[in-house]
Amino acid sequence: MQRRGVLGLIAGAAAALGTAGAAVAADKVxxxxxxxxxxxxxxxxxxxxxxxxxxxxxxxxxxxxxxxxxxxxxxxxxxxxxxxxKYLPHYGGYCAWAVSQGYTAKGDPEAWTVVDGRLYLNYSQSVRAQWSQDIAGNVAKADANWPAVLD
Structure with missing residues (x-):
């Protein structure tokens, strides 16, 4: 089986087990x-x-x-x-705010937050400030959108 197919199966199995896409294919990170x-x-x-x-x-x-x-x-x-x-950036390293809004954007490793032991990256410091105004709400929205925003 090709690498992409195997990684797709892994990501699908993780989602099916309720990990909300914790395992994401390498080409989706x-x-x-x-x-x-x-x-x-x-x-x-x-x-x-x-x-x-x-x-x-x-x-x-x-x-x-x-x-x-x-x-x-x-x-x-x-x-x-x-x-x-424990250490991987959530949402494959994409901007947590963007994922909460239903799309993807690059994550900036300098615009970060660790919440409840999870690493979240944002597009920029200003986007991080906006995301931080309602972290719990934005995480809930992003979790609902992930990993479907990758399609």
């Missing part, structure tokens, strides 16, 4: 300015462990579902490998 690198090359573990947006080191990478992620330290890479779902 926003990778930012660096082709094939998730979260624009930023360390997705550092958002929670350091409470900061920290660019990852190209020499310290891990792959998950066909997408490479970079980390500031081997310790962060190992934490990601142990539990990638």
């Amino acid at each position: 926003f990778t930012g300015l660096v082709a094939g690198v998730g979260a624009g090359g930023y360390d997705v573990v550092a958002y929670q462990s350091e409470n900061a947006a920290i660019p990852g080191d190209p020499a310290i990478e891990a792959s998950h579902e066909g997408v490479r992620y970079r980390f500031a330290s081997a310790r962060n890479r190992d934490a990601f490998r142990a539990d990638p779902q």
Whole structure:
């Protein structure tokens, strides 16, 4: 079976199990300015462990579902490998506000929020401010739209 077909089956199975599209095919993940690198090359573990947006080191990478992620330290890479779902940007790294409105837009790794242990990226700092006015409501709307907005 081709890679795309296998990843599609994985994403479909995850949705069927009630994970609201937690597993998204690699070709449906926003990778930012660096082709094939998730979260624009930023360390997705550092958002929670350091409470900061920290660019990852190209020499310290891990792959998950066909997408490479970079980390500031081997310790962060190992934490990601142990539990990638804990650290992956929600909605495939697309802007959480856009998904709540029924479309996709790029996620900026500098415009981020961690809520209830989940990483959300937004298009810009100003969009993040707008999204933050009703995080719970916007998450509920985005969850209802995800992953159908990818079609």
